[in-house]
Amino acid sequence: MKKFSNYAVLLIIFSVILFDAYFAYSQETAASDVSLLESRFSTTTPLVGESFKYFLKFDHLKAAAVRPELHFAEHGIEILETQQTPPQEFQGRVIEQYEYTLNAAKPGQLQFSPATLMFTGPRVNPVAAVADPAQLDVSSVVDVQVKTNSPLTIGDPLELSLIVTKRKPVTIAAMPNKLIATQQFPPVAEKTPLPETTAQPATTPTAAPQPAALTFTLDQSQQIAPQQTEQGAVETYRYLLAAQPTQAGEYLIPAFTIAYRGATGMETQQEQPETPIFVLNPNVKNADLKTDYRFLILPAIILSTVLFGVLIGLLYLKYRKPRSKQEMVVEPILPPGEVAHRELAEIEAMQLPIQGEFKQYYFLVSESVRKFLGAEYQFHVLERTTEEILQEIQNRDMPDGVKHEINLLLPEADMVKFAKYVPTVEQAEYAMQQAVRIVDESLAHPRSFGSSIDS
Numbered sequence: 004m005k006k007f008s009n010y011a012v013l014l015i016i017f018s019v020i021l022f023d024a025y026f027a028y029s030q031e032t033a034a035s036d037v038s039l040l041e042s043r044f045s046t047t048t049p050l051v052g053e054s055f056k057y058f059l060k061f062d063h064l065k066a067a068a069v070r071p072e073l074h075f076a077e078h079g080i081e082i083l084e085t086q087q088t089p090p091q092e093f094q095g096r097v098i099e100q101y102e103y104t105l106n107a108a109k110p111g112q113l114q115f116s117p118a119t120l121m122f123t124g125p126r127v128n129p130v131a132a133v134a135d136p137a138q139l140d141v142s143s144v145v146d147v148q149v150k151t152n153s154p155l156t157i158g159d160p161l162e163l164s165l166i167v168t169k170r171k172p173v174t175i176a177a178m179p180n181k182l183i184a185t186q187q188f189p190p191v192a193e194k195t196p197l198p199e200t201t202a203q204p205a206t207t208p209t210a211a212p213q214p215a216a217l218t219f220t221l222d223q224s225q226q227i228a229p230q231q232t233e234q235g236a237v238e239t240y241r242y243l244l245a246a247q248p249t250q251a252g253e254y255l256i257p258a259f260t261i262a263y264r265g266a267t268g269m270e271t272q273q274e275q276p277e278t279p280i281f282v283l284n285p286n287v288k289n290a291d292l293k294t295d296y297r298f299l300i301l302p303a304i305i306l307s308t309v310l311f312g313v314l315i316g317l318l319y320l321k322y323r324k325p326r327s328k329q330e331m332v333v334e335p336i337l338p339p340g341e342v343a344h345r346e347l348a349e350i351e352a353m354q355l356p357i358q359g360e361f362k363q364y365y366f367l368v369s370e371s372v373r374k375f376l377g378a379e380y381q382f383h384v385l386e387r388t389t390e391e392i393l394q395e396i397q398n399r400d401m402p403d404g405v406k407h408e409i410n411l412l413l414p415e416a417d418m419v420k421f422a423k424y425v426p427t428v429e430q431a432e433y434a435m436q437q438a439v440r441i442v443d444e445s446l447a448h449p450r451s452f453g454s455s456i457d458s
Contacts, residue, residue: 036063036064036067037061037062037063037064037067037069037120037131037132038061038062038063038132039060039061039120039132039134040060040061040062040098041058041059041060041061041100042058042059042060042117042118042134042135042137043057043058043137044056044057044058044117044137044139045057045058047137047138047139047140048139048140048141048142049105049107049139049141049142050107050141050142050143050144050170050171051107051108051109051110051141051142051143051144052106052107052144052265052271053106053107053144053171054083054104054105054106055104055105055106055107056102056103056104056105057075057102057103057105057117058100058101058102058103059071059100059101059102059103059117059118059134060098060099060100060101061098061099061120061132062093062096062097062098062099063096063097063099063131064095064096064097065092065095065096065097067122067131068122068123068124069099069120069121069122069123069131070120070121070123071101071118071119071120071121072118072119072120072121073103073117073118074115074116074117074118074119075103075105075117078113078115079107079108079109079111079113080105080106080107080108080113081105081106081107081108082103082104082105083104083105083106084103084104085101085102085103085104086101086102086103086104087099087100087101087102088100088101088102107139107141109141110141110142110143111141112138112139112140112141113138113139113140113141114136114137114138114139115136115137116133116134116135116136116137117134117137118133118134119132119133119134120132120133142170143170143273144169144170144171144173144263144265144271144273145167145168145169145170145173145175145261145263145273146167146168146170146234147165147166147167147168147261147273147275148165148166148167148168149163149164149165149256149275149278150163150164150165150166151163151164151278151280153279153280153281153282154281154282154283155281155282155283156282156283156284156285157248157249157250157251157282157283157284157285158247158285160244160247161217161244161247161248161280161282162244163182163219163241163242163244164239164240164241164242165178165239165240165242166237166238166239167237167238167239167240167261168232168234168235168236168237169235169236169237169238169263170234170235171235171265172236172265172266173263173264173265174263174264175238175261175262175263176262176263176264176270177260177261177262178221178240178261179221179259179260179261180220180221181218181219181220181221182218182219182242182256182259183216183217183218183219183256183257184216184217184219184254184255184256184278184280185214185215185216185254185255185257186214186215186216186250186252186253186254187214187252187253187254187255187279188214188252215248215249215250215252215254216254217244217245217246217248217254217280218244218245218246219242219243219244219245220242220243220245221240221241221242221243222240222241222242222243225241227239227240227241248282250282251282251283251284252282253279253280253281253282254279254280254281254282255277255278255279255280256277256278256279256280257277258274258275258276258277259274259275260272260273260274260275261273261275339374339375339378339379340375340379340442340445340446342374342375342378343371343372343374343375343438343442344439344442346367346371346374347368347371347435347438347439347442350364350367350368350371350435351435355367355431356428356431356432357428361419361425361426361431362419362420364431365415365416365419365420365426365431365434366416366420368412368416368434368435368438369412369413369416369417369420371438372409372412372413372438372441372442373392373413375441375442375445376392376396376409376441376445379445379446380396380399380400380401380445382395382399389413389414389416389417392409392413393409393410393413396409401445401448402444402445402448404440404444405440405441405444405445405448408437408440408441408444409441411437412434412437412438412441415430415434416434
């Protein structure tokens with residue numbers, strides 16, 4: 004009986020543990036039903052010192068306790084005011100809404116999640132929901148740019164101006180009346196001490212070189228009208244240089260402060276970073292300015308790979324052997340008569356006699372007739388003189404009329420080409436008719452070729 008009672012007690016304890024675990028699991032699952040309804044800023048481009056809003060809205064089950072955890076302080080944003088709308092209940096859910104008034108302390112680009120919804124009380128995972136990351140571009144009310152013509156060489160006039168951009172109506176209360184740029188020297192390397200046994204010669208200490216300085220003074224006489232741009236009103240302040248630089252090197256304008264007043268009359272101080280000025284010596288080799296070219300490595304690798312691939316492809320297309328025998332398309336050889344007719348028609352269409360181009364005209368006509376005779380009667384003509392051709396045709400089987408036309412046309416063509424003979428347009432047209440008759444009558448004459456063919 005006692006043993007049975009012990010088993011009963013163990014069973015009850017085990018049941019209680021299982022019930023607690025089930026209850027905790029059911030509560031964890033139910034309470035995790037949280038929805039983020041709104042997370043937005045009134046502007047994503049706020050100005051330093053200018054307040055802006057952040058709106059947060061979410062709902063959850065009535066039984067769950069949820070609180071927002073904000074992430075503004077770690078990004079330099081101050082919460083000026085927090086307003087919470089009374090929670091609303093709807094169908095077993097609670098809707099909560101918050102409005103935060105913010106102020107950014109410094110300019111810059113920020114990207115972060117504004118808020119995280121957290122469960123209150125013990126949870127395995129206390130995070131209920133996380134707002135999507137937002138990007139803020141915080142700008143200063145007054146932007147100051149130091150404008151110089153650096154780098155420059157000794158002898159060139161050095162100019163300096165301050166370009167002030169006001170992104171909202173403010174009044175510049177104080178500008179530096181004087182800016183002094185001091186020459187910077189590279190750090191001196193420490194000398195390695197000689198061993199104690201080595202006798203060190205006595206040396207006279209040399210005085211360290213005195214750094215040069217450039218003094219700029221605000222030009223109070225010049226009034227440059229402000230210009231209105233998309234960023235705001237732009238004012239230019241010119242500075243006069245007391246003496247132009249005579250020593251090459253790097254000069255550094257230290258950080259300085261300007262002050263401006265807004266509509267409330269409150270004065271705000273704004274610090275500007277230090278600015279380098281480089282003066283080069285044209286007579287000696289200057290130290291190279293350090294530039295990081297590592298950003299070019301990846302584009303150079305990609306470009307080299309593409310060019311190498313194109314080169315390989317071109318070489319492959321040029322020297323590759325065809326896998327199969329390609330069909331050679333050979334245009335049929337036209338009969339000499341058809342070739343001559345085409346050539347003479349093209350020459351006639353050029354209308355060279357009307358343009359006074361008699362030499363070119365007779366040259367083309369005679370060459371076309373020569374080629375026709377050589378192809379039709381099978382003898383060489385291009386390397387022979389007119390006299391040799393006239394002798395050759397006497398031994399060929401051709402009509403007497405053709406021989407007569409050739410004896411008239413070719414000598415006339417030589418006179419025009421070489422003897423400065425200028426025919427009339429009618430004579431030139433008649434020469435074309437002679438050439439056509441030579442071709443037509445040769446084709447119409449039946450003949451038999453001898454056994455001898457010129458080589």
